Amino acid sequence: MANERLRDALLRNGLDLEHVAKATNVDPKTVERWITQGRTPYPRHRHTIASMVRESENYLWPDAVAPERKAEIAGSEVVKVYPHRNSIPVELWDRLIGDASEHVELLMHAALFLVERPRFIKQLAAKAAAGARIRLLFGEPDSPEVATRSDEEQLGDGTLAARIRNALAFYRPLIGVPGVEMRFHRTTLYNSIFRFDDEMIVNTHVYGFQGAHAPSLHLRRLATGDLFETYSESFDTVWNLSKPADF
CATH class of the missing domain: 1.10.260.40 (lambda repressor-like DNA-binding domains)
Known part of the structure; x- marks a missing residue:
């Protein structure tokens, strides 16, 4: 083959x-x-x-690579495990965002904490202008999947959809920017994925907890590793099932 x-x-x-x-x-x-x-x-x-x-x-x-060897390497791909996403140091997010030059791939529902950074949107635009590929996947606000997640995280009816619409307002300046693609997904979001070149934050989702309070992994890609690649392929799968974002 x-x-x-x-x-x-x-x-x-x-x-x-x-x-x-x-x-x-x-x-x-x-x-x-x-x-x-x-x-x-x-x-x-x-x-x-x-x-x-x-x-x-x-x-x-x-x-x-043999499965047992992949399992050994996976341990080295994990830089650190955080008990909650909101315990990740601001300095780490700033470094990951600032250093990315080739890939920024975000799979999320709203991730309002990102756009709370005053320069975040301008940084994405500048990176796209410099040749980086920016792919952003948001939860489709009116989808039943978003409504279900809002209930599961005990946010209240329509709260998560409102958060997504609020986040989208910040991303409007990126509409039509070459190198930036934005889409809506309707998947069951098992993990939010934030990839910056060869590093990644994976925010796991736990039933009954908001994303900010769920554990997160900081991963660094290794040449023969399997863990980073698994989440990267998951992102691509959701991307292929998504549709262009309609603001």
């Missing part, structure tokens, strides 16, 4: 068989087999290619 992830990663980065063959010191036909036949390169070659295309080895070759 062809390795479409590898093929796509090479195309996105403007790399052909010759580029990869030269970097890994193998014959171009070997590289072609890695793509068209799904052959798995040696670890040293996987590391080189992953660095070239800025993807994790686990994303490009999901079956290359």
Whole structure:
């Protein structure tokens, strides 16, 4: 079976068989087999290619690392566990937001705490102008999923929908900005995901608790890790099920 992830990663980065063959010191036909036949390169070659295309080895070759090894690596991907999202230091959020230069991906319902930062929206616009890809997923305010979550978190009827509409008002300056995409999702939100390049905050959701009071994980992506990639793929799944946000 062809390795479409590898093929796509090479195309996105403007790399052909010759580029990869030269970097890994193998014959171009070997590289072609890695793509068209799904052959798995040696670890040293996987590391080189992953660095070239800025993807994790686990994303490009999901079956290359043994499950027990993935479990060991996952522990190293966890930078810190916070008992509540609102216990995450402001300085960490500021660093993650400020340092991101390639990817900002947010899966949330409202996340009003982000737009409470006076410069947040302008920062996103500036990052998009500099070439970063900004993807924002909000809960669809009128969806039954949002209404259910509002009840489950004991917020009251219509409270979460109102919070989302309030948050959207802050994001209006980003409408039509190249590099910024905003969508509505109607999924059951098991986790809110805040990705900034190769770091991520995962805000778990606990029945009966508001998101700010639920545990959160600070993750850092590792080349052969599986944990960061799991949440990243989850984001992509929701993205593909979403629709353009209608303000």
